[in-house]
Amino acid sequence: MSSMSLSSLTYNTLLKMLSAGKRFDGRKLLEQRDFTVEYDVSYKAEGSARVKLGKTEVVVGVKLGVGEPYPDSMDSGNLSVSGDLLPLASPRFESGPPKYPSLELTRLVERAIRESGVIDLKKLVIKEGEKVWSVMIDIYPINDDGALIDAASIAAMAALMRAHIPELDENGRIDYDKKSTKKLPLMEGTIPLSITLYKLGDSLIVDPTREEEEACDGKIVWGISHYKGKEHMIHSCQKGMEAPLSSDELTSMMKNLPKLYDDTLKKLKKFLK
Amino acid sequence: MTFKRPDGRKLDEIRPITAKIGVVPNADGSAMFSFGKTVAIAAVYGPRMLHPQHMQDPKTAILRVNYDLLSFSVSDRKKPGPSRRSQEISKVTEWALSPVLDLKDFPNTVVDVQIYILQANASTRVAGINAASMALAQAGIPMKDLVCAVSVGKMDKDLVVDVNDEEEHFEDGEGATDIALTRMANSDKFTLLQLDGKIQPEIMPKALALADKAFAKVYEVQKKALKEVEAE
Numbered sequence: 001m002s003s004m005s006l007s008s009l010t011y012n013t014l015l016k017m018l019s020a021g022k023r024f025d026g027r028k029l030l031e032q033r034d035f036t037v038e039y040d041v042s043y044k045a046e047g048s049a050r051v052k053l054g055k056t057e058v059v060v061g062v063k064l065g066v067g068e069p070y071p072d073s074m075d076s077g078n079l080s081v082s083g084d085l086l087p088l089a090s091p092r093f094e095s096g097p098p099k100y101p102s103l104e105l106t107r108l109v110e111r112a113i114r115e116s117g118v119i120d121l122k123k124l125v126i127k128e129g130e131k132v133w134s135v136m137i138d139i140y141p142i143n144d145d146g147a148l149i150d151a152a153s154i155a156a157m158a159a160l161m162r163a164h165i166p167e168l169d170e171n172g173r174i175d176y177d178k179k180s181t182k183k184l185p186l187m188e189g190t191i192p193l194s195i196t197l198y199k200l201g202d203s204l205i206v207d208p209t210r211e212e213e214e215a216c217d218g219k220i221v222w223g224i225s226h227y228k229g230k231e232h233m234i235h236s237c238q239k240g241m242e243a244p245l246s247s248d249e250l251t252s253m254m255k256n257l258p259k260l261y262d263d264t265l266k267k268l269k270k271f272l273k
Numbered sequence: 274m275t276f277k278r279p280d281g282r283k284l285d286e287i288r289p290i291t292a293k294i295g296v297v298p299n300a301d302g303s304a305m306f307s308f309g310k311t312v313a314i315a316a317v318y319g320p321r322m323l324h325p326q327h328m329q330d331p332k333t334a335i336l337r338v339n340y341d342l343l344s345f346s347v348s349d350r351k352k353p354g355p356s357r358r359s360q361e362i363s364k365v366t367e368w369a370l371s372p373v374l375d376l377k378d379f380p381n382t383v384v385d386v387q388i389y390i391l392q393a394n395a396s397t398r399v400a401g402i403n404a405a406s407m408a409l410a411q412a413g414i415p416m417k418d419l420v421c422a423v424s425v426g427k428m429d430k431d432l433v434v435d436v437n438d439e440e441e442h443f444e445d446g447e448g449a450t451d452i453a454l455t456r457m458a459n460s461d462k463f464t465l466l467q468l469d470g471k472i473q474p475e476i477m478p479k480a481l482a483l484a485d486k487a488f489a490k491v492y493e494v495q496k497k498a499l500k501e502v503e504a505e
Contacts, residue, residue, distance in 0.1 A: 071349065100361075104361070115469050115471065116471075224474075232473060233472065234474055234477065237452075238466070238467050238468075239365070239466040242372055243372075244372050244457065244464045247481050250481060254474040
């Protein structure tokens with residue numbers, strides 16, 4: 001079991017309720033909490049968004065910088081996703097060097113975005129082989145009540161879709177004072193999002209609260225899109241925690257995943273303009 | 274048109290496998306495992322005292338895995354020391370191996386598994402996990418099964434097993450998807466699943482099925498290598 005703070009009474013009650021298809025807050029097992037998206041957390045960022053998913057709150061900012069291309073992708077701009085589980089957001093988070101959970105959060109958001117190709121990095125070259133745009137996405141949880149990766153992926157996509165490319169002055173430096181309306185080159189109709197399925201006993205749930213997440217002994221994080229608006233496509237996936245999964249469980253996930261994604265996307269679209 | 278593999282293999286054919294036990298005499302258990310040109314070694318130390326003390330668990334030994342590439346195992350020299358990638362692989366490898374281990378008889382201790390890649394030609398993490406699984410067995414750690422690992426790839430629309438370097442960089446059509454899978458040798462329990470690329474959800478069950486035959490082959494080689502040591 002993953003938790004020291006969760007009482008065995010709570011654990012056993014959760015186990016029993018979930019196997020009867022019920023949750024403490026009245027949701028169905030595969031029902032996500034409602035969420036809101038707000039923009040412009042910081043006007044200094046090229047794009048930013050705040051997502052509130054139940055009591056979970058995450059802010060994501062996109063900054064653009066001028067950098068050098070990586071040796072293995074001289075004809076492309078750079079993408080990086082970082083962030084930290086701030087001690088501000090939960091009594092469980094500690095300061096100090098980043099541990100696995102923050103690595104998992106940022107790596108999985110990055111892989112879903114990168115592998116989907118939603119950002120056309122080839123269009124972010126300023127001078128071939130020398131100067132490119134670096135897109136830096138930073139994720140900070142403000143309040144953790146479970147499902148951080150899924151909430152962060154929504155905020156990251158919302159911030160990217162709002163982001164603009166700043167203007168350069170005659171010396172090739174960024175002129176932050178000049179207003180820019182140039183948008184990032186994003187692939188039409190592709191919005192990669194993270195959907196995490198958690199396992200407790202034989203039950204699978206989405207979007208756990210912190211309490212539910214503590215009780216779970218297995219999870220699998222999927223990065224999925226409705227690729228180019230045509231078909232569902234998985235871009236990334238990673239199993240976490242100890243509980244193994246059978247091929248039947250994985251196959252049934254494949255049946256549920258497209259609908260789970262569509263539900264989240266529908267909610268997100270209300271906030272996209 | 275079906276994808277033509279650069280090295281002429283059939284779609285469901287893995288590269289030649291070699292495995293050897295006892296490659297690190299100092300370790301409590303060790304093994305080498307290779308898929309073609311990808312070579313991994315693993316060493317197990319423990320159960321041994323765990324420091325710092327606050328990490329100790331009075332109910333069980335803990336498993337601690339470290340995976341990394343040697344600096345000269347790849348084309349562009351890898352800067353020595355942990356990277357985000359290697360830290361992630363180390364952690365998921367712990368979860369890939371721990372479900373088969375029974376560490377309850379060794380409270381407050383640690384079982385350290387060190388995995389290094391000598392030569393990388395894709396599928397390095399799965400080669401490393403196969404080596405680690407054998408090394409744990411040789412170390413005499415109580416295990417209910419071996420763990421077998423393979424990679425499955427999707428090249429445009431075709432599924433292949435045991436992805437190599439050239440395939441990993443395939444860019445035509447839907448490009449290359451790389452899936453790392455581990456399963457307990459004798460039961461339908463997947464203990465690791467990682468994926469990067471583009472694959473339709475309905476194709477995933479086919480990818481899992483394709484891995485089955487490869488798991489069986491890996492398991493045979495692991496068993497054979499372990500038996501050879503017993504015979505010596």
